[in-house]
Amino acid sequence: MLCISKDLLASTWRHLRAEFPGEGVGLWAGCWGLVTQVHPLPNVHPKPHQSYEADPVELLRTLQGLEAAGLELLAIYHSHPTGPARPSPTDTSKAYWRVPYVIFALESSEVRAYRLPEGEEVGIEIRQ
Ligand SMILES: [Zn+2]
Numbered sequence: 788m789l790c791i792s793k794d795l796l797a798s799t800w801r802h803l804r805a806e807f808p809g810e811g812v813g814l815w816a817g818c819w820g821l822v823t824q825v826h827p828l829p830n831v832h833p834k835p836h837q838s839y840e841a842d843p844v845e846l847l848r849t850l851q852g853l854e855a856a857g858l859e860l861l862a863i864y865h866s867h868p869t870g871p872a873r874p875s876p877t878d879t880s881k882a883y884w885r886v887p888y889v890i891f892a893l894e895s896s897e898v899r900a901y902r903l904p905e906g907e908e909v910g911i912e913i914r915q
Contacts, residue, residue: 789862789887789900790912791815791822796898802827803866803891809835814846815862815889816853822861824853838877839865862900864889872897879904 791799795815802825803811812830817823826849832840841863853860863884867875872892874882882888882903889900889911900909 788820788910788912789815789822789889790820790914792914795822795825796913799825799864800891800896803864804893806830806835806866806868807893808868810837810839810866810868812839812841812863812865814841814849814853814860815864816858817861818857818859820861824858836868860884860886862887862889864891866891866893868893871895872899874901874903874906879906 802813810830813825813827815822815825828841828845830839831842832838850860863886867890870892872890874888874890878888887900887909888903889898891898898911900911901907902909
C-alpha cells in the first residue's frame with residue numbers, strides 16, 4: 788500500500804501533463820509507505836512518445852539524495868499519454884526495481900500501481 792497526499796498526487800499529475808504528448812517519469816520517496824517527496828526525472832528515451840527511460844545521471848543523483856536524507860524510494864511513476872493505466876509489455880519486461888510501478892493514464896485520469904513483473908496491483912491511499 789502506498790499513501791500520498793492530494794497535493795503531492797496533484798503535483799505528480801502536473802508534471803506528467805506537462806510532458807504530454809511524451810511519457811513522463813519520476814520517483815516517489817518517503818518512509819513507511821507514505822510519500823513525502825515527488826522527484827520528476829527527464830525522460831531520455833529516444834522515442835519519448837512511446838516509452839520512458841529516466842536520465843541515469845539524474846536518477847543516481849536523486850537516489851543518493853534520498854539516502855543522504857534517510858528517505859526510501861517508494862515507487863517509480865510514469866505516464867501513458869494514451870491508453871490505460873495498465874503495464875505495457877515493455878513496462879513488464881523492463882521492470883527491474885522491487886518497488887511498485889505507478890502508472891498514470893492521462894486520457895482517463897486514472898492512476899494505478901503494480902508490482903512488476905508479477906503484475907499484482909498495489910493499493911494507493913489518497914490522503915487530505
Ligand atoms: Zn508504461
